[in-house]
Amino acid sequence: MKLAAIADSLWGNKARVSYLLLAAVILLFTCLGGREIWTQEHRWADIVSGMFYRNDFLHPYLGNSDYYDKPLLSYWLIALFAKLTSALTTWTLRLPSALAGLLTVASIYFLGKKIQDRHLGLLSGWLLLTTYYFVFWSRVSSADMLNLAGTVFAVAWYFNKREHARFWDYAVFFLVIALTSLCKGLVGAIVPLIAVLVDIILQKSWKQHLRLTLVWAVIPALLVYLSPFIASSYFGGDSFAQNGLYLVYRENILRYFQPFDHQGPIYTYFLYLPVYLLPWTIFFIPALLTLKSRWKNMTTDSRWVAWTLFVLFLFFTSSGSRRSYYVLPMVPFAVLFTADWILSGEPVLARKRLWSAGLIVIFFAALFAAVDVAPAWYYAKFGVNRFAVALQKEASRIKPWHVWNVVILDAESKMNFYLHLPPGAVKYHIKGTERINVPTSDQLLAMWPLLKNRDANTIYVSRKLYAPVLQHILAGYRTLEVAYPSLPFINKQDTDSPVAYIPAG
Known part of the structure; x- marks a missing residue:
């Protein structure tokens, strides 16, 4: 098949979002439980198994030690699937992350479609789906992919409703932020709020959104966010010493300004953003280098992608606490930025657009073999x-x-x-x-x-x-x-x- 025909089927006139979502299901769910538990996954396994053992779902323990370092929702989702399937397995441990990965692919499609057209949405979805670390974290039991899915969905929701937002539109936006923050922490609120703030500044739409309706819409989200912490404090857990809200402050605010661990060097994300974009770093770097020459011809929404990526990079780099995978929330915006460059009208990019079509197919097949099939085969016999x-x-x-x-x-x-x-x-x-x-x-x-x-x-x-x-x-x-x-x-x-x-x- 010619590359032009492949491109047309992936993001052109013959493309369908159903193709993208079906491919995401295949890549993210095949042999999901086949790989052995990897490093931090044991925390989620121990904490959830302990919840069932103690019949206490409000107080997380790691072994016999209090462990409220993360909010409760990521544990509850695993417990829900374990209850539905009557077993806590590697598959149920990772199912929430895989579903979050699928939601992220769908969300970036709708976001790209809203800020430009369906071609950008589809290409962004394919690029994200064939990004190694996105697939990797979608198949790992943790709160990171839940956090990513919530932030991208919240931003996509805002762009879909920003022109004529009503009370319920704002309420859903803040509820999504609250639920996302209950998975990993306040970064689930900060990332979408930064993205929205950048858009409001570029669109000069302060008066459109700063209304009393907005204030009222925050209240249900606050109640949802605070409820698990209040329940943990007042129901059971007499021997549980940790305070969830204090841990939110410690793990998010105190760690940002006065880090007590994970103190990576200032250049951490200069190294790891390109790494986390592999294999699409080959297009991201040229897109970055040509940004200045393209700026005058870029639409406001294309500039929004660039500005949001820059502000997020600045925000995470300014934190005193830095780790490689903290860069994950920037990946979808970097993918949008790359896809926007690939689809720009520059004649010199015509061949690169065709190359990206062939590379998507190659990388999809390679990821399926290396991430899905090979580990499942190995751990079925060894480990x-x-x-x-x-x-x-x-x-x-x-x-x-x-x-x-x-x-x-x-x-x-x-x-x-x-x-x-x-x-x-x-x-x-x-x-x-x-x-x-x-x-x-x-x-x-x-x-x-x-x-x-x-x-x-x-x-x-x-x-x-x-x-x-x-x-x-x-x-x-x-x-x-x-x-x-x-x-x-x-x-x-x-x-x-x-x-x-x-x-x-």
């Missing part, structure tokens, strides 16, 4: 999930699984999820700075005194780091390790991989 299944099977040969006690000796936190252990079962975790790389038997026995008084009903699970010493302490125990494929790039000496020690019976 911690298969290790947990093998451990339960091996232990059940000696006595029923429910009879065993399982003690976690500084193994990775995801072991609690895969072995379906209650929150109190995870014991003797060690901070990375305190970990002993080459421990002695005396040091381990001092750290883990329960090893001195072992019983025949206890299985111990630890890291491979401690295996040489534990094999001596637990002499006579049967050991079980993670299975690895015979591939040259797989690190079979990973010191963090789990090892189980089963009494011989």
Whole structure:
């Protein structure tokens, strides 16, 4: 098929938004639960499983510790899907993020269509859908994609209603902001408000929007936002020490002006915005470099995209707390900016428009293979999930699984999820700075005194780091390790991989 025909089917006259949304469903939902839990996902797994274990959905605990660092909505969404499917799995953990990714693709389409035409909306949707880190975070259990979906949807809603906004239009806008802020924090309100403020300044529409109706429309959103925090304070949780609203202040305002962690250098987002736009950085950088020459011929809405991206970049860079993935809320606006450049009327871009059509197809296929299929195939045969299944099977040969006690000796936190252990079962975790790389038997026995008084009903699970010493302490125990494929790039000496020690019976 010729590139011109592909472009026509993706964003031209033959294009359909249904094609874009179907492609998003395929890429974001295929084998969604196939990959093993990745780093921070264990927090959502532990917190939600703890909510079910305690039958308390107002007070988040990480293990046995209070953990109100994030508001409650992202946990509630996972709990809802777990309840509907009767299981807390990697699929239910990630389903809210995948749905949020789908909503983001739809929202950027409607936003692009409103500020210019359906061609911009469709191309922006395809570019976003084939951006690696967008797909990655859409398939990770966290609050980040929920935050992104809420902000883009709120901005798209504003642009759709800005000409003749009524009370309910404003109310929905602020309700979306409130719900978004209940997922990750106040950044869910700041990003759309910055985007709207930039538009109001460019359109000089202060008088149109600064009305009493606007003030009244904020009230329902405030009530919705404050309700979970009020409920957490006044219902149950007598032993829960953290205050949710104080944590909002600490994690958002205090961290912005007086950061206590995640203090990346000032140039952090100069590096990570191009990285987070891969593979479309190849077009974003030329679009940025030609901005000055194009400025006079750009429409007000095209200038709005550029100004919004600039102000957001300035806002995040000005924060004292910087991390690579904090750049995620800027990605949709950078994608709109890039798509607007690709579709601009410059004759020199005619060939690049055709290149982008071919690249969309190539990148979609590559992402599907690398992000969806390959990890699902690998973790169906290897990894911690298969290790947990093998451990339960091996232990059940000696006595029923429910009879065993399982003690976690500084193994990775995801072991609690895969072995379906209650929150109190995870014991003797060690901070990375305190970990002993080459421990002695005396040091381990001092750290883990329960090893001195072992019983025949206890299985111990630890890291491979401690295996040489534990094999001596637990002499006579049967050991079980993670299975690895015979591939040259797989690190079979990973010191963090789990090892189980089963009494011989």
